Amino acid sequence: MTDEKFILDNFEKALAEKQIIAYFQPEIRTLTGSVCGCEALARWILPDGTVIPPVEFVPVLEKHELIHKLDLAILERVCDAYLYLKEKEISTVPFSINLSRIDFYHRDMQHDITEVLERRGVPRDAVNIEITESVMLDEPAALKENFEKFHDSGFNIYMDDFGSGFSSLNVLKDYQFDVLKIDMRFLSNNGKRSKNILAAIISMAKVINIHALVEGVETKEDVDFLKSIGCEIFQGYYFSKPLSLDDLAEFFIECPAGVEIPEERAYMETVGRVNFLSPNPMGCSSTSFSEDEDICGYVSGVSFGLIEYNGVNANYLYINDSYIKDLHKLGICSEKALEKAINEDERKFHQVFFDFMDMVCETDEIQTIDNVMNCGYFTFKAKRIASYGNRTMIAAMINLYDPHISDNRSDDMQEFSQVVYSTYEIVMMMYPDEDRIHKIYSSSGFKNLFNSESINFGLKYFMENYIHKNDQARFRDFFISEKFCERMDAEGSTFIEEPFRLLSVNNIYKWMSLRVTRAFAAAEPKYLLTIQSLSRNTVDLLSDRYE
Numbered sequence: 001m002t003d004e005k006f007i008l009d010n011f012e013k014a015l016a017e018k019q020i021i022a023y024f025q026p027e028i029r030t031l032t033g034s035v036c037g038c039e040a041l042a043r044w045i046l047p048d049g050t051v052i053p054p055v056e057f058v059p060v061l062e063k064h065e066l067i068h069k070l071d072l073a074i075l076e077r078v079c080d081a082y083l084y085l086k087e088k089e090i091s092t093v094p095f096s097i098n099l100s101r102i103d104f105y106h107r108d109m110q111h112d113i114t115e116v117l118e119r120r121g122v123p124r125d126a127v128n129i130e131i132t133e134s135v136m137l138d139e140p141a142a143l144k145e146n147f148e149k150f151h152d153s154g155f156n157i158y159m160d161d162f163g164s165g166f167s168s169l170n171v172l173k174d175y176q177f178d179v180l181k182i183d184m185r186f187l188s189n190n191g192k193r194s195k196n197i198l199a200a201i202i203s204m205a206k207v208i209n210i211h212a213l214v215e216g217v218e219t220k221e222d223v224d225f226l227k228s229i230g231c232e233i234f235q236g237y238y239f240s241k242p243l244s245l246d247d248l249a250e251f252f253i254e255c256p257a258g259v260e261i262p263e264e265r266a267y268m269e270t271v272g273r274v275n276f277l278s279p280n281p282m283g284c285s286s287t288s289f290s291e292d293e294d295i296c297g298y299v300s301g302v303s304f305g306l307i308e309y310n311g312v313n314a315n316y317l318y319i320n321d322s323y324i325k326d327l328h329k330l331g332i333c334s335e336k337a338l339e340k341a342i343n344e345d346e347r348k349f350h351q352v353f354f355d356f357m358d359m360v361c362e363t364d365e366i367q368t369i370d371n372v373m374n375c376g377y378f379t380f381k382a383k384r385i386a387s388y389g390n391r392t393m394i395a396a397m398i399n400l401y402d403p404h405i406s407d408n409r410s411d412d413m414q415e416f417s418q419v420v421y422s423t424y425e426i427v428m429m430m431y432p433d434e435d436r437i438h439k440i441y442s443s444s445g446f447k448n449l450f451n452s453e454s455i456n457f458g459l460k461y462f463m464e465n466y467i468h469k470n471d472q473a474r475f476r477d478f479f480i481s482e483k484f485c486e487r488m489d490a491e492g493s494t495f496i497e498e499p500f501r502l503l504s505v506n507n508i509y510k511w512m513s514l515r516v517t518r519a520f521a522a523a524e525p526k527y528l529l530t531i532q533s534l535s536r537n538t539v540d541l542l543s544d545r546y547e
Contacts, residue, residue, distance in 0.1 A: 002052050007060045015073050020044045022077035023242035024095070026251060027213060028234045029268055030227050031306065031317040033257035036265060037128065039096045039215075039235065040078050041242050042070060058100075067100040068107050074098075075113060078127060079120040081245050090252050091259035096128040096158060110149040125262070130158040130181065147175055158213070162201070172208065180205050184216035184236065199229040199277060206230065206275040228320060230276035232268075267388035274385060274395055276304065276320065282366055282383045282395050307382070307394045309357045314342050317393075326400050330378065360384055361392050425512065426531040429519075430455055437529075468501035468509050470546065475500055478514070494518050499534065499542050511539045 014020045020042060027037035044052040061067040078095040085092040103109045117124055129150055150157055156178040159171070182201060198214075205212045214226050217236030226234065243251055252259050260268065274281055281304050303326045305319040316335055324335065332338045342353050352371070360367045366383045378400045385393045427441040437455045459479050467475050478498050487496045497515035504510045510533070517528040534542070 002056045004060050007052070007057050008064060008066075011057075011061065011066060011069075014044060015069065017047075019046060020070065020073055021244075022074050022081065023244060024081065024248045025235060025242040026240045026248070026255075027093075027096075028239050029257075029260060030232055030234060031268065031271065032260070033255075034260045034264075035093055035252060035255050035258075036233060036260040036268070037093050037096060038248065039098075039130070040074050040081075042074050043242075062100055062102045065102055065105070068103045068109065068112070071097065071099055071103055071109075072112060072116060075116050075127070076120070079116065079122045081248070082122050082126050083120070084245060085249060085252070088249060090249050091261065092126070092252070093259060094126055094128050094156070096130045098130045098132075098160065101132070104143050104146050108146070108149075110146060110153060110155075113155075114153060124154045125156075128156045128158055128179075130160045132160045144175065151176060172210075177210050179211045179213050179233075181213050181215055181235075184214060184218070184222060195225065202229050202231055203275055203277045206273055209273065211269060211272055227318065228276070230272075230274070232272040263388055267386050267391070267393070270386035271306065271393045274306070276318070278302075282381065282397065303398045303400075305396045306385075307357075307396050309361065309392050309394055310390045311354075311358070314353070314357060315339060323398065326378070326398050329400060356380070356382070357394065360394055361387070424530045424532050426529070428529040430516075430527045430529055432527070466503045468503075471500045474498065478516075488518060499538075501546075502531070511542050 022040040023043050024038040024040055026035050027039065028034070029036040042054050042058070044054075044057055046052065058067065058070070061070050075097055078097060081095065082092055099109060113127070113129075114124070117127065131147070147157070157176075158179040158181050159175075159177040160181045162180045162182050180201070182198065202212045211232050212230070213233040213235060214222075214231050215235040217223060217226065217234045217238045219238060222236070223234065223238060240251060279302060281302065303320070303323040305323045306317045308315050308317050316339060319335055327333075327335075327338055332341065342350060344350055356367065356369050360382045361384055364384055366381055368379060368381050370377070370379050378398050381397045381399070383395050385395050387393075425442065427439075429438045429440055430436075431438070432455065435455050437458050463472055463475050478496075488494060495515055495517040497513055499511055499513050501509040502512045513532045513534055515528075515530045515532070517530070519526045519528060
């Protein structure tokens with residue numbers, strides 16, 4: 001333990017000789033992984049290499065009302081860091097500095113800080129002000145005036161150690177903060193109750209338009225949980241310990257997701273206001289929890305995700321457990337499989353999805369599309385949240401049709417299915433990779449068209465026994481599987497069709513249309529084969545053409 005007298009006797013010398021320096025701990029944007037800020041932390045390193053911990057010297061400086069000198073010295077070190085990074089042409093981010101409650105007693109800290117920044121040529125938006133809750137507890141009227149001066153001057157203000165005092169909610173009511181900093185100590189017992197409290201705090205912050213940063217993040221479990229409840233920014237040893245300036249520059253350069261630029265910051269802050277925990281994340285920003293409710297179970301109630309779309313690719317930056325479970329029900333095994341289905345040109349779901357995304361980007365209204373994927377019917381809802389350059393963030397929800405639920409949609413779907421079945425004589429599903437054909441439906445006159453589960457043997461049998469001999473050559477060409485994709489791609493279509501004469505139940509050849517349709521976003525390549533009767537006018541035209 002460092003002696004108080006030693007600290008007081010050596011403090012001014014330590015400032016002059018720059019024994020007191022700043023270390024910087026990066027702040028990471030949850031959705032992108034990019035660096036979006038840094039907290040400047042004081043370190044006192046004696047000439048012999050001994051480190052005096054802040055917990056030892058900060059209380060002494062506060063006691064003797066010298067803390068403002070430390071805080072302004074750290075601000076100088078922040079200016080050094082900002083100018084150094086600019087000189088090296090390394091992208092930088094805002095730096096947060098901590099102010100003590102003692103700073104506000106006898107000084108105009110807003111004036112002092114502004115003077116330093118102007119003298120050093122550093123913009124105000126390069127610095128954020130962190131204030132602990134305890135600052136607000138003494139002389140609230142005078143402190144509120146100082147507080148508002150910072151805000152009015154364009155500084156972002158962080159409330160540090162939220163929840164550590166006794167009047168956090170009163171402070172939030174009386175002061176406008178830009179960011180709440182919450183310590184992971186809320187999860188110290190890793191219990192359901194503490195998780196629910198943390199989730200409720202983050203949800204509340206979104207309701208009152210304050211961003212949420214959680215510090216002390218140390219494990220992958222912390223990261224996954226915090227992302228699931230909508231935490232916007234991470235800080236902690238899981239990503240980086242506090243770094244010297246040289247190490248910080250290297251961290252910025254090597255960060256895989258890069259460093260967030262100001263225009264991107266505004267974009268991501270708009271996205272950050274989306275409340276992941278709301279029953280309606282697109283249109284509602286509030287939620288509530290019972291004391292014994294598991295927040296993870298609550299979150300799973302809505303299938304919700306965030307898609308970033310640039311007109312060329314669509315990538316999920318966030319997807320909750322319910323969304324993943326619904327994808328599994330649709331035959332999509334993973335988030336990557338879904339992105340593959342969306343982004344690959346050879347999957348025709350790609351064009352359907354991108355046309356829909358383009359429509360979403362043109363309005364702030366919720367857009368809806370119904371679709372079928374791997375025999376699963378679902379409704380897809382999407383809404384534009386924010387745009388930056390060619391990037392648009394889109395909130396997305398999927399609702400699966402449940403045939404066991406008796407409601408109007410269920411009745412409509414049943415009637416729809418009956419109409420579809422009555423339209424076709426035969427409905428078959430073909431799996432080329434497995435050389436397998438599976439009957440979904442056939443009318444009474446066509447129950448035994450395929451006597452084999454093999455596509456090749458089944459189609460051969462079908463051709464030899466039911467296709468008119470003059471149409472068999474065309475039939476063989478039509479059903480060469482390699483030509484399915486070629487023809488569909490060449491025609492820019494999701495299906496191909498051609499008329500053939502089929503032997504009907506009364507031994508008369510009848511013109512019918514055979515259509516092969518690619519199954520959208522299937523987990524494996526598969527095609528729907530349908531056979532449909534033709535109108536009298538069409539039959540007359542075909543008879544003239546082929547006779």
